[in-house]
Amino acid sequence: VAAQNDKELKNLLNEFHYADIAEILDELDLDNAVYLIKLLDSETTSDILTELDEDTREKVLGNLSAKEIAEEIEELDTDDAADIIAELSAERQKAVISEIEDEEHKAEITELLAYPEDTAGGLMAKELVKVYETWTVAGCLRRIRGQAKEVTRVHSIYVVNKEEKLIGRLSLKDLIVAKSEQKIAEIAKENVDWVNVHDDVEDVARIMAKYDLEAIPVVDNDQTLLGRITIDDIVDVLKEEAEKDYQLAAGLTQGVEADDSILDLTRARLPWLFLGLLGGVGAFIIMEGFQEAFNQYKMLFFFTPLIAAMAGNVGVQSSAIIVQGLANDDLKGSINSRLIKEMLLAALNGVILAIFLFLFVWIYNNEIDKALAISISLVAVIIIAGLIGTFVPLFLDKRGIDPAIATGPFITTSNDILGILLYFWIAKLILGI
Amino acid sequence: VAAQNDKELKNLLNEFHYADIAEILDELDLDNAVYLIKLLDSETTSDILTELDEDTREKVLGNLSAKEIAEEIEELDTDDAADIIAELSAERQKAVISEIEDEEHKAEITELLAYPEDTAGGLMAKELVKVYETWTVAGCLRRIRGQAKEVTRVHSIYVVNKEEKLIGRLSLKDLIVAKSEQKIAEIAKENVDWVNVHDDVEDVARIMAKYDLEAIPVVDNDQTLLGRITIDDIVDVLKEEAEKDYQLAAGLTQGVEADDSILDLTRARLPWLFLGLLGGVGAFIIMEGFQEAFNQYKMLFFFTPLIAAMAGNVGVQSSAIIVQGLANDDLKGSINSRLIKEMLLAALNGVILAIFLFLFVWIYNNEIDKALAISISLVAVIIIAGLIGTFVPLFLDKRGIDPAIATGPFITTSNDILGILLYFWIAKLILGI
Missing domain, CATH: 1.25.60.10 (MgtE N-terminal domain-like)
Structure with missing residues (x-):
């Protein structure tokens, strides 16, 4: 240059x-x-x-x-x-x-x-190959030569009636294989998938991925053919969607890249960190509140990072799996059955982990009551964290809010505070203070 | 039923x-x-x-x-x-x-x-439409009628020479628009993209997404045409890839779904939780070690959840952005320049957060030396956490290990321990204990 x-x-x-x-x-x-x-x-x-x-x-x-x-x-x-x-x-x-x-x-x-x-209309192109049901194959081939020159990739040929309403589709292959005197109406496939111009792009992407479509026609409320969406645009939608969810889970406001300026990156990161700071201050206030009560059990304070980490991890695990299930539209059953399953799952994981923790504290410290208090609290914290992680994204989704914001710092911070509170409260109960 | x-x-x-x-x-x-x-x-x-x-x-x-x-x-x-x-x-x-x-x-x-x-060979199909460069358009149309019946979607027609080596491509449209006496060699497009049969599927997906291809021919080391890969398979690869990264970031061993059995889900979740447990035990040991020294500064212990949360959040943020940059292949510049940028970014975020924390501790506690010690430690912890989050995925990638495992519990746990250690160490230094 x-x-x-x-x-x-x-x-x-x-x-x-x-x-x-x-x-x-x-x-x-x-x-x-x-x-x-x-x-x-x-x-x-x-x-x-x-x-x-x-x-x-x-x-x-x-x-x-x-x-x-x-x-x-x-x-x-x-x-x-x-x-x-x-x-x-x-x-x-x-x-x-x-x-x-x-x-x-x-x-x-x-x-x-x-x-x-973010609607089908915003994604579609007007370029498409359209034929009328009354044309013959030969006439059709002749005329689409003109249309096809403007269209980069043909994919499907859309068949419309004289009111411009979508009634079927054809592939170039069908046209080549057909006899030249046949009428289009005879060889057109009638079960054509389509989307409405006002449909959400994520729904369009889901439909095209599910049915392995490479192009889909877009119609208005009267079934009039308006345009078409091709798979390459859907690949972009899917990639953006996945990146957005990933970034939200990692605590980044969507849309930043590693090469953005430090100021842009700060804007994407700082709000979530500030949320974490508030959570930490909350944890501080809780611990100070329990200071008097646990004067003889100072050791318990040293397990708060463990409790907070477990509550956070379990919450992220359970919410991530729900967010992904919602995105793939393959969650079956009621919210209640999800919560019961998560409770059993968290209880199983919690008990296994608590046994290890109990053994460690017992051997290290030789005080069985403290070991028991810490371990039992851990199980309770894990169960509650799992339930919150399951419930929040399902709840947000019902309310029409993107459940992906429920993963990452949001769930970690709220589970941290709640976990620590629960921990001291249960430990106090067990130790009889 | x-x-x-x-x-x-x-x-x-x-x-x-x-x-x-x-x-x-x-x-x-x-x-x-x-x-x-x-x-x-x-x-x-x-x-x-x-x-x-x-x-x-x-x-x-x-x-x-x-x-x-x-x-x-x-x-x-x-x-x-x-x-x-x-x-x-x-x-x-x-x-x-x-x-x-x-x-x-x-x-x-x-x-x-x-x-x-996970190679192009594992993804490709043998079904494709192949023509020889010496054929004419008319002869070609006649013959591909036979081939095309077996191929669900034609996409491109691949042009080979008499040794079956890929030398160009054609679209059905080109064929229809061409004059029937023209030779294929005259109308074929020579700059055809292709992938080697041993190429990694993720590279194939990247190439097809970048160049907006809907099908790509697969050749062996001698350029012999072996098969083709279509975009619908790539959509699946991209989705799986995104889900895998997302799950790793959330601390799930890849490939589970919300509807899997409790046992499968436990297998996916428990190992990561166990890692968190070990981290928590590590934090406990560190805090116990500093117990004597901080006898008059008990308050400092109540900020460990805050420090751990911040170290974890910053680590996940910085590693996620690197993992995503690596996946999209758009990271430019050396590791050193990345680390310098992250240091500046983390320092900026850290100072802003530390000012808030300083004001809170100062107002709440009225002891300026403690407030200062906690705030300065926070800045140091955030910078180190950011550097680790940046370095680890870059290092793993250089070593040929999937950098996505560096996000999630792995980075959170190591940053938790390191953050807490650093915090007490710096606070001790500042308070002159």
Whole structure:
């Protein structure tokens, strides 16, 4: 790049896939990135734009005029075009759209911009191959040659009636294998899966993954064919979804990456740490409250990190398995049966662990009453922690709140405090103080 | 099911998609599930088999004879067939394979069984559409009509030379749009992506997601075309991968589900809890060791849960972001630069949190030296925890170990102990004991 021998550079870059060029641009400084974007054809650069990091793209687009952006947009499929325009300010959106020359493309992009990002409408593309049930195979082949040129990948051909309502589908293969005088209505498969334009993208992803679909048509409430969603967009949805859940479980506000700035990372991490700090202060207050009572049993205070850790671990384990079950939609049975199962499970784990702890304290300390008090409290703490870990995500899900926030620091902190409180309370009871 | 009116039942089930029937069978008891499987055509049941839970499938297959299983297998694509056979015992594998009538199918399945599950070979199917570069478009269309009938979805057509080496690809669309007298070599796209049969499935998934591919050809070391991998299998790989990482972070040995038995769940959970128990015992021993020294500063012991929680949370946050960066292959720069960044980040977060903690202890207790000792220790603990959380996954990855095990209980427990030790040590230093 330094030498800026345009011709050589252009030839060199043309050898690369656009996803690789995007990776290179993400690492260059802005001036050089913009320089390269302007150097290449809009056919390549439009694809590169879709693959750039959001931050880099925002900066690059900031350096292009509305007309230049519109030229890139013209090369893109409607779904990618709408995604890029949606990232611009309202004012620039207008400017860019007015510069798009292809009136049909302009109308389609404007339509897509109206759908919320997390619905089927926000994910779909207008590009698809559509045939009418009354056409013949031969006529159909002839006419879809025109349509197919605009569509990067054909997947399915959608069959509609004269009111544009979706009534079936065909594969290119069916068309090639069929006799040329057959009517489309005869060879179309009628049981076509579809999603409504207002459906949640996560539901769309679940349906496509479950039925192994590579594309699904999108219809409105009247069954009118509006667009289609392809599996590559769903792969992105699934990846984002998994990353979001993972980050929430780790105590990170969603959407950060290792290469974000220290300030962005602080914003993602500090609120959860602050929650932990409050929990720690709560634990301090509880322990101070029990200070007098346990004056002769100071040793008990030294087990609070153990109790807190176990309560936290059990809570995260049980909530994670519920969150995952909810995400995969494979939880069966009532909340009560879940809670009973978790109680038995936690009791079994708790008793096994408590036996080890009892033996340790007994051997180390030779005071059977303390050993017993600590061990029995541990079992109780583990059971309660398991129940909370099971109940909270189920409860949040019923309320329509993302259960993934219940894993991680949220459950750990509340279980820490509750576990320590329970521990001292039960120990006090057993030791008869 | 109870009434067992065969005909009605069959008609009813034929209305459902096989993935839905599989879900129903997963919930039925074994007798009824086997009964239904035997009732339906092998064309439907073979698809159902691939969609069943592994546990249910194992039980159902246990109730079918080798010949019955072979009949199901005949209906399946080679990749699904090989996956199902791979789950059987070595002895039954042989029995089932010997019952497969179609010799070509048998040979292909045997070939696929030889590849390890986590390589491209273990994921690929033999079904694909292959054309020779010397064919014409018209001849090609005629001949692939035959091949395409066996292939559920065509995706790409792969172009090979006379030595069966992959040299390009075509889409069905290209073929339809081309003139019938053109040679395949003229219209084939030469820059075809491919993977080696020994490549790791996670790398294959990364490549397909990056380049938005819906199918990728698999070749051997001589570039001979062996099979192809389709995006629906990759969706499964990505989902499994995400679930595995999520479970490890939550302290679950991989692969459990909410509906597994209490014993299975105990096996997945107990080892990690035991690790936590050992950590807790370690914390106890450390605190006992400092007991004498801090006789006049008992209050300091009440902050150990806070210190442990902060060390754990920071460790999980920093390791999770590294694990995710490694999984997405987008970590740039050296380990040293990562550690420096984490140190700055942790120091910033630590100081902000320490100020709050200082104010709390000062106001609550009115002893500035204790408040200072606790707050300064907290900053040090957070920095060290962040560095460990960053270093451990990077180190494991360099060593070829899955860095995901470094999140969750592993990092929490080690950070708990180290944090508490550091806390008392620094506090002792500051208070001059």
